[in-house]
Amino acid sequence: xxxxxAFAIARExxxxxxxxxxxxxxxxxxxxxxxxxxxxxxxxxATAFYLGKNHGITNVAVIEKGWLGGGNTGRNTxxxxxxxxxxxxxxxxxxxxxxxxxxxxxxxxxxxxxxxGVIMLAQTHHEVRGYQRTxxxxxxxxxxxxxxxxxxxxxLVPIINLEGPxxxxxxxxxxxxxxTARHDAVAWGYARACSAMGMDIIQNCAVTGIETExxxxxxxxxxxxxxETGKLALVVAGHSSDxxxxxxxxxxxxxxxxQALVSEPIKPCMDVxxxxxxxxxxxxxxxxxxxxxxxxxxxxxxxxQRGSFHHIEETVRALVETFPxxxxxxxxxxxxxxxxxxxxxxxxxxKTPVGGIFVNCGWGTGGFKAIPGSGWAMAELVAKGEPGPxxxxxxxxxxxxxxxxxxxxxxxxxx
Amino acid sequence: xxxxxxxxxxIAADETELENGGEAHLKRATVGSxxxxxxxxLFDRANPKGVHxxxxxxxxxxxxxxxxxxxxxxxxxxxxxSGQTPEPPADVVKxxxxxxxxxxxxx
Ligand SMILES: Cc1cc2nc3c(=O)[nH]c(=O)nc-3n(C[C@H](O)[C@H](O)[C@H](O)COP(=O)(O)OP(=O)(O)OC[C@H]3O[C@@H](n4cnc5c(N)ncnc54)[C@H](O)[C@@H]3O)c2cc1C
Ligand SMILES: [Zn+2]
Numbered sequence: 001x002x003x004x005x006a007f008a009i010a011r012e013x014x015x016x017x018x019x020x021x022x023x024x025x026x027x028x029x030x031x032x033x034x035x036x037x038x039x040x041x042x043x044x045x046a047t048a049f050y051l052g053k054n055h056g057i058t059n060v061a062v063i064e065k066g067w068l069g070g071g072n073t074g075r076n077t078x079x080x081x082x083x084x085x086x087x088x089x090x091x092x093x094x095x096x097x098x099x100x101x102x103x104x105x106x107x108x109x110x111x112x113x114x115x116x117g118v119i120m121l122a123q124t125h126h127e128v129r130g131y132q133r134t135x136x137x138x139x140x141x142x143x144x145x146x147x148x149x150x151x152x153x154x155x156l157v158p159i160i161n162l163e164g165p166x167x168x169x170x171x172x173x174x175x176x177x178x179x180t181a182r183h184d185a186v187a188w189g190y191a192r193a194c195s196a197m198g199m200d201i202i203q204n205c206a207v208t209g210i211e212t213e214x215x216x217x218x219x220x221x222x223x224x225x226x227x228e229t230g231k232l233a234l235v236v237a238g239h240s241s242d243x244x245x246x247x248x249x250x251x252x253x254x255x256x257x258x259q260a261l262v263s264e265p266i267k268p269c270m271d272v273x274x275x276x277x278x279x280x281x282x283x284x285x286x287x288x289x290x291x292x293x294x295x296x297x298x299x300x301x302x303x304x305q306r307g308s309f310h311h312i313e314e315t316v317r318a319l320v321e322t323f324p325x326x327x328x329x330x331x332x333x334x335x336x337x338x339x340x341x342x343x344x345x346x347x348x349x350x351k352t353p354v355g356g357i358f359v360n361c362g363w364g365t366g367g368f369k370a371i372p373g374s375g376w377a378m379a380e381l382v383a384k385g386e387p388g389p390x391x392x393x394x395x396x397x398x399x400x401x402x403x404x405x406x407x408x409x410x411x412x413x414x415x
Numbered sequence: 416x417x418x419x420x421x422x423x424x425x426i427a428a429d430e431t432e433l434e435n436g437g438e439a440h441l442k443r444a445t446v447g448s449x450x451x452x453x454x455x456x457l458f459d460r461a462n463p464k465g466v467h468x469x470x471x472x473x474x475x476x477x478x479x480x481x482x483x484x485x486x487x488x489x490x491x492x493x494x495x496x497s498g499q500t501p502e503p504p505a506d507v508v509k510x511x512x513x514x515x516x517x518x519x520x521x522x
Binding site: 239241242245250251252253254255299300301302303304308309310343399400 | 416417430431434435437450451453454455457458459460461462463464467469485487488489490
């Protein structure tokens, strides 16, 4: 793999950009791999990357039914933060956020990580108390957040309306090193780095069946034939129940649609990410100038990658109250993704009833921020067969044992 | 916009009038059940791509619970029926099979 650098841009500039290589190879699948990852979203690709980088396992295939990053990884609003309440969450999300700081160097691709700061608005007294509690929890966990008053919110976000009639802004939870990154580049960067380690990225290849023998995984059947493996990582987000069914077990997961939309590009007007959980909306401005907007999920099981229109209406209504200047903005695009929800709104990084099969899912509405940390933890689980400290609390057995990692309050809105 | 006809009051209700109550026909775990049975009842879900039996409440209408057979891929509603039904009734299964001959039934 030829490295990307300022020098490479200059060199290619002098020869009409004809020397750029393909970013990753597209081989036909081999008969057998040491490990197969299903799903080339951020979490699957990061799992493969750290299998190679941290554990030296490179005879790996990443199998994707569509195109790389075409799932939620390419559909999300890219908010990165680690201001969760519970200790296991803080550990993995902060690990992840800190890996984003060096990801461009680690994978030699500019992922445009922009730690511009994230504010979660407190618009009820209940929320004020909740976020003060989170700020204290974060201080103990070593995650840098502070609770700020309304005047500081206004300084950071001049376009905000503090005096909303129903939900005035009473303060906010501020994480200065939270921010955004370029979602496609995250997927492409990992894919390129995996390919350079000799792994096979196989797109347009759906897994259609899973073969087991004596409670142990043996092979997967795909639209490009049968492929054997001893270790199978299912990292397919909203499609996890489907793959689990192929392997003969159920998961504590429900799939629902989550939508986002972007406006026409406008001049820079907001250089932080603002989330308003009580009124169900959040917004940031992309480097192109578009306002990137998201809200809540639909409430019924759905695989259509479309959402219900009334959710857009609710989100936009809330944001117009909060940012009156956007009331005449035109929206350019709207889309949906199928997100994988668990009961406690925390993910699964877990062994399964079938030997050699591992799942990484349940990131729901907020897993973009978790991609590098999740890949790190999942690779360790797949390589060693047992979870390391980051993943240990996220096993499926927590539901049987009543050890929930309850983030359902902290994550009141989808992000 | 999803529209379900409430079998209790007969109104064709828009999804904003309804609340979803998750998978229907689950076997309730109770006193004396194993931990696994409780886990399955409380958390494990079929979450199928395709035919889904589910509970709905006509929350902003008559307030009653009812059941629906709906496709999670096409969003087609095959039938709505009484909440006091322990298993998918024969006529509902027939209505689904008529439109989805490949459907293999519930797992
Ligand atoms: C609208 C929206 C906004 C969001 N906003 C944020 C945000 O601001 N911040 C944040 O942190 N998170 C956000 N999220 C959540 C985040 O996008 C996801 O948690 C994360 O991208 C999940 O990554 P993944 O790799 O697990 O799944 P995906 O990227 O969905 O990848 C799974 C892949 O598996 C493939 N697959 C499925 N079935 C098969 C099969 N049978 N065979 C082969 N391949 C298969 C799919 O095609 C897909 O590419 C948002 C999500 C949505 C939908
Ligand atoms: Zn009714």
